[in-house]
Amino acid sequence: MRVPRECYQLLDDLDGHLPDLRPAQRLGLALWVYGTVLAGSACQVAVVAALLPLFATAHAARQYLREWLYDGADRAAPCHSQLDIAACFAPLLRWVVGWWRGTELALAIDATARGDEVVVLTVAVLYRGGAIPVAWHVLPANQPGAWMAPILALLDRLAPAVPATWTVLVLTDRGLWSRRLWDGIREHGWHPLMRVRQEATFAPQDQRRRPAISLIPGPGHAWVGAGTAFKHRDVRRQGTLIVAWEAGPPAPWLVLTDLAPEQVGVCWYGLRTWVELGFRAMKGVGWQWERTRRTEPERVARHWLVLAVAMLWTLATGTRAEDAARLGLAPANLRTPPPVTAPPAMRWLSLFQRGLAWLRWQLLRQRRLWTRRWLSPEVWPEPPPGLSIVRVVPPRAFAHE
Numbered sequence: 001m002r003v004p005r006e007c008y009q010l011l012d013d014l015d016g017h018l019p020d021l022r023p024a025q026r027l028g029l030a031l032w033v034y035g036t037v038l039a040g041s042a043c044q045v046a047v048v049a050a051l052l053p054l055f056a057t058a059h060a061a062r063q064y065l066r067e068w069l070y071d072g073a074d075r076a077a078p079c080h081s082q083l084d085i086a087a088c089f090a091p092l093l094r095w096v097v098g099w100w101r102g103t104e105l106a107l108a109i110d111a112t113a114r115g116d117e118v119v120v121l122t123v124a125v126l127y128r129g130g131a132i133p134v135a136w137h138v139l140p141a142n143q144p145g146a147w148m149a150p151i152l153a154l155l156d157r158l159a160p161a162v163p164a165t166w167t168v169l170v171l172t173d174r175g176l177w178s179r180r181l182w183d184g185i186r187e188h189g190w191h192p193l194m195r196v197r198q199e200a201t202f203a204p205q206d207q208r209r210r211p212a213i214s215l216i217p218g219p220g221h222a223w224v225g226a227g228t229a230f231k232h233r234d235v236r237r238q239g240t241l242i243v244a245w246e247a248g249p250p251a252p253w254l255v256l257t258d259l260a261p262e263q264v265g266v267c268w269y270g271l272r273t274w275v276e277l278g279f280r281a282m283k284g285v286g287w288q289w290e291r292t293r294r295t296e297p298e299r300v301a302r303h304w305l306v307l308a309v310a311m312l313w314t315l316a317t318g319t320r321a322e323d324a325a326r327l328g329l330a331p332a333n334l335r336t337p338p339p340v341t342a343p344p345a346m347r348w349l350s351l352f353q354r355g356l357a358w359l360r361w362q363l364l365r366q367r368r369l370w371t372r373r374w375l376s377p378e379v380w381p382e383p384p385p386g387l388s389i390v391r392v393v394p395p396r397a398f399a400h401e
Contacts, residue, residue: 001054001064003027006362007034009369010313017095018088025083028068032306033313035065037359042287042307069299085301086157089135092308093161096125096132099316101337101376105162106169106268107134107190108275109151109176112282116141117295120304123154124278126171126271128322128343128351128378130315131278133308134158138297151176152184159188169193171272179235186258193257193269196229200254202241203228205394212243212254216390219245222383224261225392240264246387262393267381281352282307311352316373318355323376331358335372343378 007030014026021029031054035047048061055061071082097105106126113119119141124131135158137150155170162168168190172181174197185192196212203209204227215223222244229237240261245252255269283290287307294300324334326341362369383389 003031003054004034004366006366006369007031009371010034013095013313014309017098018091020087020091021083025068028064029306029309032065032068033310034363036287036306036310037314037356038363040286040356040360041291042289042303042310043291046288069294069302071298083302083305085298085305088305089154089157090161092305092312093125093134093158096134096312096375097161097163099373099375101374102340103163103165104167104169104377104380106171106271106380107158108171108272109181110173110272110275110279111147112279113141114290114292114300118297118300120300121147121150121154122275123151123158124275126274126278127315127375128319129274129277129347130281130311130350130352131275132312132315133278133282133304136301136304136308138300138304140297147176148178148180151181155184155188159190164189167191169268169271171269171275173272179237182237182256191257191259193255193259193264193272195269195272196254196256198251198254200229201231204241204392212241213252215241215243216245216252219247219249220386220388221245222266222387222389223392224264224266224389226261226394229256242266242269244269244383244387246384260394261391265380266383266387266389270381277350278311281311281350286352286356287311314355314359315351316355316375317359317370318351318353319376320370320373321354321358322351325354331370337374337376340376341378343381 010030010033011026014030031051035050036042039046039050044065047065048058051061052058108124108126108131111119111121119139121137122133123135124133135154137154139145170185170190171193174195177194177196182192182194198213200212201209202212204225224242226240229239229241239256239258242255242264243252244266253269257264289307294303320334321331323338324331327338
């Protein structure tokens, strides 16, 4: 098997950031990622076709890729070596942190399914209109079972990878509201930003309890203040509630956090939509994960390591290309990251599409890949100009924006 020069560059990255992988495991991962990017798809058939010139036969390429996903005991030559995916989560996040330009990080917890076969519980870094998966747990779909224990285990795995001085937001949708999750996020010094149900009640500080939605008069308004969420004693939580209803959506967002009212942004929860765009890139508009026929959870989890590294590689390449385009430079001439800026009003070409185009162009033309890559997050979203915001700041100071 002839390994292309570009794979050696990726192997250097894997050696530096995922050092616990065995050399054979790193090589297999590098070839999987190389073939995925080259094919624009993570489907095994597409990756085999992309890697065909490197192998003697298509069968040899197919068998090599399949064996990388198998347990050691299931391989053609059984062995005891095992690819421990959970051990890769903290190093993968450290890889992201190592390229990160800043000290503020937004994570999202969400689930994505492939038909009626598997569900993947995911923790992802939210970044420039997309998401980079850094930890996941695969479960059979449509089967009873608790989600909270695996999610908390993922957070425990990731926590050592983030410097203690960083500000970390953890965003969840209302279907994942849980006292255990709220407490588990805070145990790591991180800040939950958790959406709650429309019927939730809230008692602002020194005021009576009321339906949370009644704190704003209607669309175009937002309210931020501290108090006690929920009526029943065993589920009550002290925190800051954000009720935001921009013009357009049929209902407001109700978001609970432990940040003080003056510290939290009214529209920060909007970052959570990026995880959905990240899933789109993993599926139909990107790696075509929904077309794979793999259903065994352990093999799916290993395949997701391919998707995660390919996503990180692609978005970092897209970052340099987008930063250069904003400055009117060729990407090859941009050697250092420019200052962090506000997001563009509209990103007509996604960071994923831009990065994939540049990576494929370099690989197809057998160009040397850029050695300088970075992740430069944009400023978290500000409220739209027409949104009227009431922010109640303790102790009984009142602000109107």
